[in-house]
Amino acid sequence: MGITIKDVAAKAGLSVSTVSKVFNHYADISPETKELVMEVAQSIGYYPNATARALKTNRSYNLGFLFDENASSGITHPFFAEVINAFKNECESRGYDMTFINRNVGQTQMSYLNHCRYRNVDGVCLAGVDFFSREIHDLIYSDVPSVSIDHVFETRPSVVSENTRGIQDLTEFAIQRGHTRIAYIHGETTSSVTRHRITGFYRTMTAHSLPVPPEYFLEGKYLDSRRCRELVLNLLSLPEPPTFILLPDDVSYLGAIEAANIKGRIIGQDISFAGYDGIQMIQYLKPKLTTIRQNTEEMGKKAADLLIDMIEQPNTAGSEITYITGKLLEGKTVAVLNG
Amino acid sequence: MGITIKDVAAKAGLSVSTVSKVFNHYADISPETKELVMEVAQSIGYYPNATARALKTNRSYNLGFLFDENASSGITHPFFAEVINAFKNECESRGYDMTFINRNVGQTQMSYLNHCRYRNVDGVCLAGVDFFSREIHDLIYSDVPSVSIDHVFETRPSVVSENTRGIQDLTEFAIQRGHTRIAYIHGETTSSVTRHRITGFYRTMTAHSLPVPPEYFLEGKYLDSRRCRELVLNLLSLPEPPTFILLPDDVSYLGAIEAANIKGRIIGQDISFAGYDGIQMIQYLKPKLTTIRQNTEEMGKKAADLLIDMIEQPNTAGSEITYITGKLLEGKTVAVLNG
DNA sequence: TTGACTTTCTAAAACGTTTTCGGTAAGATG
């Protein structure tokens, strides 16, 4: 069909092997031959075929990205979109392409592991999945190189954002400004991200000998502003409402604003909020949200680098954990009570 | 390395050809043999290798997605993210995977066309690129099947959202509510999307014999709320400011809100706005934005279907244009002047 | 001149499939 290495060989009057060697930078090729081959290749528009190459070398230069199996938000998720984008950019600059790994390929169901094998990906990056499922387990403990984001497996490298630290900073920030009645609407406890954040929260509160009454500690959902709205309404209806509320994430702030309006509270005065993620679009809201800006750029890039390093130097592959620190973005949503 | 068809053949006591035929649903296989092969394959965890298959059949079951070459927003773009997600989901349910096509694979620059050939994609979908560039031209007029979103090439099928209609509806909506001083901050004129929208705007204004003074017609930028803020400020500082402003898109509304606040205008009373896209997150803002909700789900799905149909039935491949109609979402940002 | 290196190239096998073309055996037909 297309132009193959044979065409180049024929036109250059050389063997296929020689042409191949030129493209793979072998040493035993004279400069003249090299130049000739390149010229001919250029002139007839030859480009090596990745599939054929992959078949022979068992290297596809294709990386899998596995995330969000329930596909509720998918690529649309503002936080993951940024991470994926950074991952993709780093892949590309290192010569790899990226393919999404999923379970339903056509009619037939396929395990993640099989999908990886089927596509011959050189490695796979996991983010935002159910890290405790059997399927993920099978994949992680298989021979396909992998790296996980915001979850650590003992045998694989991982990139995790310092969630404990982030919530600690936020809580500390509130306390420094005189808040003592601090509530936390956290995300789903099934994820380790949430558990780390909860740890950070309790740790800080305890350090300052502040109580956390059970009605101040609620399970919310990530990215669900409607649910957040309800929970904030509940909190504000309490006989003794909190003065500061930690939200699951930035998107939840949309619901929090509504709840505050309904209750006639002025944000940053009568009630204080903090989010998590540092999503660009949310930062445009008034009042500007105090939050932790996650370094998504770094997370995606680092994940790609770890994965590719592992692929290219399998001997040096470890299971290191790379911590990415977020940054507290001070907005206008936190009242100063001890002015 | 992995488990191959040979292993299955050996264990089942059959030839490689027979096993292959089972997996490709050939007719000349007895039910018993079929079952045996499936059983053995299952038991040793065999899955056909897509690369080998691709090499032989010249079909990779892999689709390229090409978008946003300058990578400014990339996958992060709220509108494209939704389209891509829908495209991806439809691909998957029809048995295809998706790979992003770009230009910089490793150190070496590679044309889009070469990247497609290199990866052996069965087809490619284009969205949000510079449709007038040479590179895109080369790709579109090559033999690799393609479909474009929001731009039409005569020789290829395309999916376009009814942009002219959308702006028409919005403008009409404003006029019906008594607005006559209507300004339009449009996006970059390099895209045909913008040009269609502009057509819709002028057409409606002219139909109602309403003037469009030059100072009411400004070139903004998509997704740039800061720039929008400046332009809205300018408009509101005019001796005779407009009462209604069409914004480039929903994200721009963030800037518009700021500008209105600065100028002390109450949105939906003193000044009216309309956006475009219908992005979920923006809909949570107060006051709720009147906008056109683009049917991104349908756009992505349809693009995938067109592309796959073209690949699977090349004879029936046409160059039809599929129009996707948006839906006017009535918010609270438009004042009624003729109440 | 000879042997030992170097340098540069090539032949051929291999990667894991698909697919064409036959082949064999069993059953059907006369």
Next chain:
DNA sequence: CATCTTACCGAAAACGTTTTAGAAAGTCAA
């Protein structure tokens, strides 16, 4: 019983590469 079908299976070539092992020709020292 001989022949024709039919149903099922396999051998082998091919897809476009990479890579190993070695061949051919040139260089150089003794």
